Amino acid sequence: MDTLSNLRAFLEVARVGSFAAAARELKVAPSVVTKRVSQIEWRLKSPLFERSTRRVRLTPTGERYLPTVQRLLADVEELFGSVQVSAQSLQGPIRVKVPSTVGTMVFAPLFDEFSESYPLIRLEVIALDRAVNPIDEGFDIALTSMPYDYGGVSRTPLCRMPRYLCASPAYLARQGTGDFPMADLWLKALVPESRIRVARVQTLLNWMQSRLASERL
16 A cells, blocks of 8 residues: 555645645655655656745656546545445446256345345346356356366355255165265355456345355255
8 A cells, every 4th residue: 555655645745736735634744745755756767746945846757647646546546435335326237147946946035135125236147057157158156066166266155055865765675775975065156356346246245145144055
């Protein structure tokens, strides 16, 4: 965050035209503002301000640099603010892949409840019983119980899925019985890392984890 602090100091000095006034706005000592701007100038190998006892004004380098810094800091503020928005302001699409049986039995009512709580989020739920690379096929979240690994995809455990081995009495009478240990599977959410920061996707993941934590499949 030092780079962001340096950029904010540059932007504030350019706005108010004074290192002392910028320091008051940023609630730091004037020497701190001077140091932050000097660090940027050292990186650029060029002065950003012409300093005199009466005024501070941008150099040609500073004038070229100013619009870029303004856009950059605006993007950063938008990024940080996007994860703090309320349920009413979360909006946009989420494309989810679910296994057909689990999707019908478990997630259908859960998705309905989520849509009622976040009416501006548009869920597109696709039931598929095959492996899906969410990056290649355009899914924000792919639910699976199989141990798939894809590059650029984060795996988030959701809940355990017990497995049962079943046979008819007639079959067991013919073949006999044995001890077949069956390990539980984990139902996981596969999420492209490039989308993991999107507030609405993380909100849905948190929602599913909280609901599934108190249920048994």
